[in-house]
Amino acid sequence: MAEEERKYAYFLCSTYTIGGVRAERLLARFGSPRAVYEAETEEWRECVGNSAAEALERQKKSGEWEREYGQLSEQQIHFLLREEKGFPGKLAEIPDPPYGIFYRGKLPDENEPAVAVIGARECSEYGRYVAEELGQYLGRAGIQVISGMARGIDGISQQAALSAGGTSYGVLGCGVDICYPAQNRRLYEELLEKGGLFSTYAPGTKPLPQYFPPRNRIVSGLSDALIVIEARQKSGTLITVDMALEQGRDVYVVPGRLTDRLSDGCNHLLTQGAGVFLSPESFAEDFLRSWEEKQGLSADGSGGKNRRKNNRETGRNTSKVKLPKESLQKILECLEPVPKTSETLLQELWEKGEYTDISALNRALMELELLGYARQNSPGHFSTSAN
């Protein structure tokens, strides 16, 4: 597309109320972005309704967008239209795909598998553990992790994937130049460096609640499968699942305890026939098989099969570890992924005939943490380490 036309395409994309569907309708009527821009408000109104037309009019009048468009390259923000080369194929295939996207960093590699990991922002320690372990596994196995860079499950899995040397992509509900939530600043920087950040919203768009549900479609749209770690019965995560199903993505769900409200949504999805996530290994096996089959159909075998097999490394060594002291071994056996209080551990040890006191136990637990086997979740909570 000509540079001049791109500018007017930016005009469309930077108007919040104009999404993929409306852009399509406008272009169908007027022919080109420039023609859309030059049309009268009345004509817009007939085509896309009152409020969208007004938004377009405001945008046109303010003229800000033109300056913003000029600054894109300076801010190292890429602007890509659906019809242009390089636009993620998977995203272009979803129902009502976005007309254009903004991104910083890289685009996901189309020839590599990508998995979306999503879940509750206020996650439990169980969710945190699974997200960390999964993220790490995916990172090591060379599977790209797509998520929303939110607090909780999203951010944890992405951070884990990056730390394990993998790549990850964040889809934001605001402009890609804004780090939201602010506490994920480190993740934001790392994503820029090792992966990419996406948004359908123009740079500078502030994070508003109404922007988040639409971005969830992009999360599932960019990936081949979706894993739900923790979700309440009514949650944004379940909206994403509906969209993923609509887009024909496989959905895997981490089962939870009946008593955990944070697993209600997950268990509910399981009753509806979602795939059961039992371990990163079994998931990867299952997922990669179906992914390779699909790849075989669409791209007649790129030889990626062998490469990945070699790359794939078993996540965690679950066999018994050798520890310098026997007492540490006994304590490690009592630890679980879900944090326990040190007093509970003390009790369990006593029941096993291991008579220790709190001071010795705390010392041993901290030693296990230094050795990388345990993790102190809070002053009095310990769990096994995800590493």
Place this chain on the structure above:
Amino acid sequence: MFTTVCSAAVYGLQAYLVRVEVDLAGGLPSFQLVGSLGSEVKESRERVSVAMKNSGFQIPPAHITVNLAPAGRRKDGTAFDLPIAVGLLRDMELVPEEALQDTLFLGELGLNGEIKKVKGVLPIVQEAAKSGIRRVVVPGENAMEAAVIPGITVWGVNCLNDLLAALNHPELETEKVYQPRIRAEDLLREGTGQDTGDFREVAGQENAKRGAEIAAAGFHNLLMIGPPGVGKSMVAGRIPGILPPLTLKESLEVTGIFSVAGLLPPGQALITRRPFYAPHHTVTQAALIGGGSGIPRPGMVSLAHRGVLFLDELPEFRKNVLDGMRQPMEERKVQIARSAGMVTYPSDFILVAAMNPCPCGYYPDRNKCRCTQPQIEKYLGKISGPILDRIDLCVELHPVDILHLQKTKTEKSSEDMKRQIRHARERQAERFAGTDCRFNGDIRSAQVEEYCPLGEEGQKVMEQLYRTLQLSARVYHRILKTARTIADLEDREEITGEHLLEAACYRPSETYWN
């Protein structure tokens, strides 16, 4: 006729002698008080004249002038009633002149002539003894308090007539005057048993008990985090009981503060128990730190001097109140400036704070806790960094399962803890002899390397801790100080890796504050 009677007053904890000058002259009858007086002192005129009338003395119709010298210094309180009355009686030649020699008078008069208790007797008597006063005449209720100071005769009197009789007829002295003879050392020895409850009564909560033990041994500030009803207050209330008994010097300091605040129980000579104060979270800054109109009064932080200040529901305290705690915690004293001068009260206490982990109390149990992250952050953010920086130990308490407890119940009693703590205190006394530090909790960052040297093994563990836990420099120092106390509790000079590991376990957590 002109008479001078010796009396005294306190400003803060500082006592100073006041000369009460009473002049009776001819002229139009009047009664004037001068010398920069507060309203209670001005009212003294009415109390004195009525009390004297009701005790059977008719004040002559004369021109009476009373001056309290130094006249430039503001005077408050009711303790000048008695010296003014004694001055008038001397002017009326009802008291022999030698009876006033080297004698200090303090006391408030009731309208019927009785002598009521006053504040600040202990610091005044201390000052009087230093200035060569040989006898103090105080209200009967204050006599015990005054008698603590050696080398000075104490007369406790209950009414004006008794006093007059004793001053005129030395043979009546023993009958009319209460002269307690006590030795402070004996009182301390007798009064050390503290009925604060035993740690053995606390079911479970091993972490909290251990934290309390370390805090008591090294004078570290302790933070307890846990849902409501798990025993945070129970643990806090038992800490004074495991602290070593007050020494005489400490006891005099504490008693002085109580005396000035007027909180010394009647008839009690010394505070022999470590104070424990638990102000409610609605407390005002003036009540907690000290202040008020007139002479600033000591606040809770000073009343808890040498003892425990327990702040339950820490984030619920008003922010300005908590921020006011910075100076008392940092400098271990409170300075309150007024235009009339500066008052300094000591405030060397162990801060024991308790709080819920979030507004609903159940975080990090995400099944029960529905607080949002911003809510939790806001809640925790109410505790400012400078306060947190002074907290060395942080322990968590959890709801306990009573049925399971029976099996693991450790029989560590307060007495056992006390014994270990005594060792630790002795080691610290030796270590800090001749310095301004008293306990490990007082060690400043710059002194950490001097007092908490690490051997090769310790160094290695500390490096690992630093890397693995990504410690900040501040937390690093706190771990070293706590490890120092843990080693002292085991009566060991060298800080080993084990001590460091345990200390690191109680560091304020990054889950709660990062």
